[in-house]
Amino acid sequence: MLCWNLENNGQGDPARRRAGDELLRQLAPDIAFRQEVWDADANGRTIFHEQARALGLQGVLGAGSCTAVFYNPAKFSVVRDWTDSRGPRFVLPPTALTLRYEDARPHALPLNxxxxxxxxxxxxxxxxxxxxxxxWADKGWTTSDGCCHALPAIFAGDNNSYAAGMPGELPLPDLATVKNAPHRLHRSYAGPSGERLPDTRPDTAFRTAGLEDVARYWATSPHGTANALARTVNACDTHGPDSRVDRIYITPELLPTVTGFEVIEVDGDLSDHHLLRLTLDAELLADVLSPVMRR
Known part of the structure; x- marks a missing residue:
């Protein structure tokens, strides 16, 4: 099973949008996580439906065309769409789906x-x-035997912030070298002494909640590669050095299913963010989602 994540800043240009869709179609994903699908909701979601057809997938477009999730209907079906329960907590609302994995055993758990x-x-x-x-990493699901289980979950997105340092990780920026003053503010927070620090707090929050940064996991796996920690946004004069602001987090029980993770650089005409590709073992995923295997 393949999952990929791409922020599409070329959405407003039909030719660029279609080129991006073609790139993604060639990767044949089973789940696709998208951000900045601007105007996809216009004219009765004409653009969104066009993209779904181009990708050969079905999907759900979040509020304001800020995010979307596409999925292979031969592999997944929607159990619950959380769009209407997002509340007033997000400037750019997420798209969150509970999906049933069709190749799993009968009565298996879905995932978020x-x-x-x-x-x-x-x-x-x-x-x-x-x-x-x-x-969404803390949603319970009651199986037919009356047992309640926490649902496995995959989160993919643009964090607009940095990952806390580890060996092989891109270094945190020296804020003094970031020439754009508003950007220095946007990507930092005030520490205890009032000094501005590069913002790594979302990453810390996800990992404190038990979520795993797949890039970190794969970079330190015996079968992994250093490319897992590659930049997802290129350096520029105003905004500072290469950075890994796009990340995929998963709940720990999904770690054994990971068989690959890479950053695929894309042309800047298609997006100013690179593409993340996560590969999961289909049979192991089916096992993880089996309530019997999870007891």
């Missing part, structure tokens, strides 16, 4: 798939949004 885009301008708002997102 969440596409999100944390706020660009406020570290305070980002932390609030990250904390609320973790509620």
């Amino acid at each position: 798939a969440v596409s999100y885009h944390l706020n660009y301008a406020s570290a305070v708002q980002r932390l609030l949004e990250a904390e609320w997102l973790t509620t």
